[in-house]
Amino acid sequence: MRLFVHREEHANPEAIEADGSSTVGDLIGRAGLQNGGDADVTAWLEDADEPLDRGATLDEAGLVDGARLHVARRKKIEVSVRYAGETKTRDFRPNVHVQRVFKWAVGESGFDLPATERAKHTLAVCGAETEADRYAHVGSLASGGRVCFDLAPKARYQG
Structure with missing residues (x-):
């Protein structure tokens, strides 16, 4: 296989x-x-x-x-998401998709964005020039057991 x-x-x-x-x-x-x-x-x-x-x-x-x-090697990855001058941090398993982190970040436990705003935002690895692949595993993007994302407007990465 x-x-x-x-x-x-x-x-x-x-x-x-x-x-x-x-x-x-x-x-x-x-x-x-x-x-x-x-x-x-x-x-x-x-x-x-x-x-x-x-x-x-x-x-x-x-x-x-x-x-x-x-x-x-790690069973948990420390994931930080930055938005509007604030940072929220939570541990995720290394096999979790970026899309799941996004749902947390825009949801009640994260920054609690209204549905209309959620659709306008995406995650990018901190300092990156492009959106993070929503199907990437957070463990693949982590360095030293940590990864940082910016919750940013999609328009920032388009055209």
């Missing part, structure tokens, strides 16, 4: 061919984040609440062709 593996501090996933009888631990090793038995490294199915069992086979873990995973 072909799996798409996202890693810490790597914006683009790597396609890895694997057999269903390989273990999650084998996959972690192939992703290059483990030197033997580094038990701190975990693999997460995209947007899952818990990491996969390292001893489970890929078949036992329920992985299918085309599955997307995130392999990381």
